[in-house]
Amino acid sequence: MISSPSSYLAILILLISISLTKSASIEENFVQCLSFYSDKAAPFYASIYTPNNASFNNILNSSAQNLRYLVPSAPKPEFIFTPLTDSHVQVAVTCSKKLGIHLRVRSGGHDYEGLSYVSEIETPFIIVDLAKLRDVNVDIGDNSAWIQAGATIGEVYYRIHEKSDVHGFPAGLCTSLGVGGHITGGAYGSMMRKYGLGADNVLDAKIVDANGNILDRKSMGEEFFWAIRGGGGGSFGILLWWKIKLVPVPKTVTVFTVTKSLEQDASKIVHKWQEVAPTIDENLFMRVIIQPAASTANKTQRTITTSYNAQFLGDSEKLLQVMKESFPELGLTKQDCTETSWIKSVMYIAGYPNDTPPEVLLEGKSTFKNYFKAKSDFVREPIPETGLQGLWQRLLEEDSPLMIWNPYGGMMNNFSESDIPFPHRNGTLYKIQYLTLWQDGDKNASKHVDWIRKLYNYMTPYVSKFPREAYVNYRDLDLGMNKKNSTSFIQATSWGNMYFKDNFNRLVKIKTKVDPENVFRHEQSIPPLPVSTMQLKDKKCKRWE
Incomplete structure (x- = not known):
């Protein structure tokens, strides 16, 4: 036989x-x-x-x-x-x-x-x-690139720069970000006011779904494609590739950092920045980095410094004109400005020394490894100076706190809240990132975590409400967590609405369709709606089909 x-x-x-x-x-x-x-x-x-x-x-x-x-x-x-x-x-x-x-x-x-x-x-x-899956294939003629999920955004920037000095991509400020997770959360960066988020500039994708199939945009369908561009990582599948749209950048880009302390009217200047930064020329991204530092007047005391760290898509002459008209309070001068290329401006914002060769981006190494706890907020009305004074007092109580305020406006106002799952659009003045950093491991971790939670509570009257918005790529488990292999829709709504607003319900429906068994799950993954026990039982019995 x-x-x-x-x-x-x-x-x-x-x-x-x-x-x-x-x-x-x-x-x-x-x-x-x-x-x-x-x-x-x-x-x-x-x-x-x-x-x-x-x-x-x-x-x-x-x-x-x-x-x-x-x-x-x-x-x-x-x-x-x-x-x-x-x-x-x-x-x-x-x-x-x-x-x-x-x-x-x-x-x-x-x-x-x-x-x-x-x-x-x-x-x-x-x-x-996915660290070994990091190909970047740039097609200047098509104004696009296919990039693997394990590549860092710095590698992507370098490969674009390698082919052209007048093309770029609007994504992260930190060059060691892995593009797989980065873009799934939205991917903001220094050109967001000009071109929107990285996720706004995605043309196609390849993802492994819960059944082990590789799907592209056509085969996954528009709803699935919508969900992965801002719906957060780890919920819908494993991202393999993004096809991104390249954007034009000028040959000359100008950068500057100007620091003002409390003794130099920092409070008044920051208060003015809140009104100016979201409405100023969309070619200018001007964030504020806020932290304690030794006082120049009294070395035994600390003060608060506010550093205006900026990238302008154009030359210094045009930048100075924009600043003189819109934000003379900062007192920007020609000496403060450095004209450079787009790739070098990206490295400047990322914190690399000026003489660092762009090839360092190919190493994909992080310049930031710390013990830390972070939170986020979105601001829709300027914080009054009295609120700022209370904020400064609280920052001075902590060992090594850091706040970064990133301006919105410009192109970000032109997208609706539902164009992709990332909902923080028109009406947002800026986003706050709160950080507290320490070096002694988990020895005194609770002290620092308690401090940032109290600071977050203090900020409640000054930030977005109903819901109090948060950025999904700054995960914060204080907002709520799923339980072991059990994601409750009701429980997840608490943090889901903060990350995604009204888009959360749509994400849940898509999750239920593409991953009903909740294969891709974590502490804050999108929950599927319950399916019948019999359906799950039948599927689990077919182990080796």
């Missing part, structure tokens, strides 16, 4: 199923599953790192930004899988789903609450780290 190929396959499936015993480790089961589904031309064995591997800690720590989630007490993954191909990501999803292994996905490690590399609510878990 001659057996058919299908019977051989059935026997093979049976043998593999039998081998997946409870005594086998999660890693062994995962490897067997990968072997079964993987393309043999793309071996994966060297891409799995367990705690017993000498490289495990280096890989885990490589792109993690918040050191709070790398302390010994933080949950660690069973292993880290670093796919080498898109197909590896597909089989990782397929196998984690069939084996019931919870996965987290990391592209750049900038998640403020460590959700891409730590699971506080569900163990065991694994990390799928």
Whole structure:
């Protein structure tokens, strides 16, 4: 009797199923599953790192930004899988789903609450780290680029610069951001007032869905495509590629940083900035970095400094004219200004020294690794000077606080709140980022976290209301959390409305359609609406189909 190929396959499936015993480790089961589904031309064995591997800690720590989630007490993954191909990501999803292994996905490690590399609510878990998927293919003739999710935004900027000095892309200020997660949250940057967000300039995408299929814009449909451009990472699938639209930039870009302390009328100037920055020429992005510093008048005391850190798409002569007309209070002079190229202006805003070669962007290394807690707010009415005085007092109480105010207006006002899931548009004057940083690990963490929570409470009267808005890429678990493998729509509404406003309900409907079993989940992932228990039971029984 001659057996058919299908019977051989059935026997093979049976043998593999039998081998997946409870005594086998999660890693062994995962490897067997990968072997079964993987393309043999793309071996994966060297891409799995367990705690017993000498490289495990280096890989885990490589792109993690918040050191709070790398302390010994933080949950660690069973292993880290670093796919080498898109197909590896597909089989990782397929196998984690069939084996019931919870996965987290990391592209750049900038998640403020460590959700891409730590699971506080569900163990065991694994990390799928996209760091080896970082191709950037720029097509100047088409004014576009296909970029892989593991590339940093700095690498994207460099590859554009490599092909043209009059093209750019409006995305992040920090050059080590992984583009996969960055754009899923919106991706604001120094050209947002001119061109909108990074997510506003996405033409296409490729994503692995909950069934392990790779979908592009056409095959996923417009609703799915809408959700991934601002709906936050880790809810709908694993982003593989973005196709982005390049934007024109001038050959000459001007940058400056001017610092004013309380002794130099900082309060009055900041108060004026609130009115000016969102309405000034859209070619100018002028943020304010606020922090304590030693007083020049009395070295034993601290004061508050406000640093106006800016990028202008044009030459210094035009910039000085704009500032003289709209914001003479800052007293900007020709000596304060530096004319440079767009790529060098990006590096300036990111904090690189002026003589740093652009090639450093290819290293993809972070310049910011700290123990920190962060929060965010959006402001729709100028904070009065009395409110600012109270804010300064509270900043002086903390060891190392930092606030960054990013102006809105310009092109941001031209998008409706529902064009993409990112809703913080017309009427927003600026966004506040609050940070407190420390160096002694988790020893005194509660002290600093308590301080920033009190500061956040103090700011309540001065920021957006109903809802109090927050930026999804500045994750804040104080706003609420999902429970283990159980995302309650009612509970999630508390933080979902803050991140997405009315778009949250639409995101939930899309999640329910594309990932009803909640394969992609974390502490603040979008919840699916409940489906019948029988439907889930039927699907889970088909383990190796």
